[in-house]
Amino acid sequence: MLFSRRLxxxxxxxxxxxxxxxxxxLAGEGPTEIDLFFPVPVDGxxxxxxxxxxxxxxEGHPDIKATAVYTGSYDDTLIKTRAAIKAGKPPxxxxxxxxxxxxMQIENELTNLDALIKADGTTKEQFLGQLFPALQGNAVINRxxxxxxxxxxxxxxxxxxxxxxxxxLDPEKPPQTWAELTDWAKKLTKREGDKVTQWGxxxxxxxxxxGWMMETLTMSNGGRYYNEEFGGEVYYDTPSMLGALxxxxxxxxxxxxxxxxxxxxxxxxxxFISGNAAMMMLSTGSLTYVRDNAKFAYKVAFIPxxxxxxxxxxxxxxxxxxxxxxxxxxxxxxxxxxxTSPEKSGWWSRATGYFAxxxxxxxxxxxxxxxxxxxxxxxxxxxxxxxxxxxxxYKTVPVRKTLEDEVMLVLNGKKQPKEALAAAxxxxxxxxxxxxxxxxxxxx
Amino acid sequence: MSLAGPAALPVATSxxxxxxxxxxxxxxxxxxxxxxxxxxxxxxxxxxxxYGAMGRVLIDALYQRATPKAPVRFVGLDNISAVLADPxxxxxxxxxxxxxxxxxxxxIGLALLFALTLSRTHAVSSALxxxxxxxxxxxxxxxxxxxxxxxxxxxxxxxxxxxxxMPVLPNWLGDxxxxxxxxxxxxxxxxxxxxxxxxxxxxxxxxxxxxxxAHLDGAGPYQRLRHIILPELKPTFLFVIVIAILNAxxxxxxxxxxxxxxxxxxxxLVLFYIYQQAVEHYDVGKASAATLLxxxxxxxxxxxxFRTMANREGGP
Numbered sequence: 001m002l003f004s005r006r007l008x009x010x011x012x013x014x015x016x017x018x019x020x021x022x023x024x025x026l027a028g029e030g031p032t033e034i035d036l037f038f039p040v041p042v043d044g045x046x047x048x049x050x051x052x053x054x055x056x057x058x059e060g061h062p063d064i065k066a067t068a069v070y071t072g073s074y075d076d077t078l079i080k081t082r083a084a085i086k087a088g089k090p091p092x093x094x095x096x097x098x099x100x101x102x103x104m105q106i107e108n109e110l111t112n113l114d115a116l117i118k119a120d121g122t123t124k125e126q127f128l129g130q131l132f133p134a135l136q137g138n139a140v141i142n143r144x145x146x147x148x149x150x151x152x153x154x155x156x157x158x159x160x161x162x163x164x165x166x167x168x169l170d171p172e173k174p175p176q177t178w179a180e181l182t183d184w185a186k187k188l189t190k191r192e193g194d195k196v197t198q199w200g201x202x203x204x205x206x207x208x209x210x211g212w213m214m215e216t217l218t219m220s221n222g223g224r225y226y227n228e229e230f231g232g233e234v235y236y237d238t239p240s241m242l243g244a245l246x247x248x249x250x251x252x253x254x255x256x257x258x259x260x261x262x263x264x265x266x267x268x269x270x271x272f273i274s275g276n277a278a279m280m281m282l283s284t285g286s287l288t289y290v291r292d293n294a295k296f297a298y299k300v301a302f303i304p305x306x307x308x309x310x311x312x313x314x315x316x317x318x319x320x321x322x323x324x325x326x327x328x329x330x331x332x333x334x335x336x337x338x339x340t341s342p343e344k345s346g347w348w349s350r351a352t353g354y355f356a357x358x359x360x361x362x363x364x365x366x367x368x369x370x371x372x373x374x375x376x377x378x379x380x381x382x383x384x385x386x387x388x389x390x391x392x393x394y395k396t397v398p399v400r401k402t403l404e405d406e407v408m409l410v411l412n413g414k415k416q417p418k419e420a421l422a423a424a425x426x427x428x429x430x431x432x433x434x435x436x437x438x439x440x441x442x443x444x
Numbered sequence: 445m446s447l448a449g450p451a452a453l454p455v456a457t458s459x460x461x462x463x464x465x466x467x468x469x470x471x472x473x474x475x476x477x478x479x480x481x482x483x484x485x486x487x488x489x490x491x492x493x494x495y496g497a498m499g500r501v502l503i504d505a506l507y508q509r510a511t512p513k514a515p516v517r518f519v520g521l522d523n524i525s526a527v528l529a530d531p532x533x534x535x536x537x538x539x540x541x542x543x544x545x546x547x548x549x550x551x552i553g554l555a556l557l558f559a560l561t562l563s564r565t566h567a568v569s570s571a572l573x574x575x576x577x578x579x580x581x582x583x584x585x586x587x588x589x590x591x592x593x594x595x596x597x598x599x600x601x602x603x604x605x606x607x608x609x610m611p612v613l614p615n616w617l618g619d620x621x622x623x624x625x626x627x628x629x630x631x632x633x634x635x636x637x638x639x640x641x642x643x644x645x646x647x648x649x650x651x652x653x654x655x656x657x658a659h660l661d662g663a664g665p666y667q668r669l670r671h672i673i674l675p676e677l678k679p680t681f682l683f684v685i686v687i688a689i690l691n692a693x694x695x696x697x698x699x700x701x702x703x704x705x706x707x708x709x710x711x712x713l714v715l716f717y718i719y720q721q722a723v724e725h726y727d728v729g730k731a732s733a734a735t736l737l738x739x740x741x742x743x744x745x746x747x748x749x750f751r752t753m754a755n756r757e758g759g760p
Contacts, residue, residue, distance in 0.1 A: 206704075412618070435511070437510075
């Protein structure tokens, strides 16, 4: 029996150790420990920049010890945050894709920040007033603040200036309307018999990017894509979106200036850098990549309009998950305020290529100097005047995918725009049904 | 000491044949106690991480919330019928069947061909074996990232070469008709070398004297393959087929990395569907129901293959 007794002893030790791990460390006299979940949607260098930022914060705040935890892509970050909330150990702050906030608020996963703002002696209006107006839509839900914009983007038109000159076009006067863009794309497409050796334009369509581009085209065609005030409605089967998708489809099938099929974002930027596509529509987040890799002169411009100039924002906001202890909540709020201050916000913008949400960041001397050196970074900021919120609904991702799946079918020549949008609308309505049953259709 | 227990068992039972039942059971239990204690650690961990999780899935599959803010309530088999009625799920099952058949047959065929060609060991064949086995060593995620560049439309490695032959190039991962087959190519490339190992081992077991006798009787290479080698390899085939089908259900890393089930759900496989339900739709009930259905199918398959193997061992 000696053997089994030793075994029991071993099990007992293992059990005690597991128990010790499960019991949370008792709060001592030390600094408040908080975790910050952060995604890296673009380059790996961001992780190093974040390390620098948090180190600086900890040195300036001896009573708080913040730890930055890398959590993958935007989608992964949502998954990991939700898993941590479910496990009862939410992180104290998360850099969350700006259009996931509404869905999280509906699921009761966010802390309402109004009280924290009020405790600082600031009004909500003063607080929001520091931000570019276009960014407020994704941070405010039911007139309460749920997120603080941290880094943001808009879609841009990138033009290979060398190829434009070759084709007799003036890159200093980029196309401003869809008609002009179609004309440019035709002139920039090169063929050898049936084979296309250079495409006029490339627009990405993979999950996530495809929905954002559809919102971009729909908005510049006068449309809205979704109900900004209420998470239970999307406007897929509408003339504005029909026009947008039909034009995109025409670029592929009628004008033959856009490669057929759905092309993911990295393939589009590679195609542009290699000279295979003369123009592309892509996020400002890719600006640094293009600046570092293009071996030709390039030019960035506003997204051309058909009805009006309008683009959605992209990027991420800082949020505080629900269910935190008061001291952690307070520490997280200190961290968030520090990270979104004009100086830090501007520093992060220069390091990453995103623009800084805090308008005061552009008045700092470092930023003024940077913009003088890199005038292309200015275009994204100027386009903010016509920017609008990013689509956010109940179950944002599945609702977006219903549209993306249909757009992919159209770009592959398997469906016509009209029937595709009707199918997408039907599928999206089905997904939104439970939410409507609880809100708009719940009648007295 | 623990080994002495079972040996003492017959003595104890024969010495007291008329003991009442509880006592006899107790004696038997005492005798096998060390065995249970030795099994205990594995049982604990299996219970915690396998059966416990499966039990949880079973329970989760029976609950659902009606509206976002409503509490979960018992719905019985509603989740299962909702999954079965979901065209995305049936689509994923069809895709998975195409994927399983379309990857198992070519990779097993190639593996057999490689093994037959390289069955004799010498310097050249060893080097070739190593070369063919190399894809197995590359993690699926790394291989997917690699193939994403190979498949890039217009500028990728594949289009660079094929572009000289074909005027209009396919969009490998962006066309719903082609994407699943592009994904299948990676699986075949990655698994053929792995299955080759099993066939190489199986070939070692083909009796040399039978082969020699066949040779002396004038049997040609095809006859030897058809009547001696293939029948001898039957157990290997069975094993490899089961492994290949299990792989087709469980190895979907490249779908995550390369297509996320798209375009238009054309590369959506069952495991990815479960992930989508759990993570994107935030619908634990439906995800659990789909998991249960998959588990049932896999258990059925495993039981079937075990029975076939047992039959073979028992038979002449």
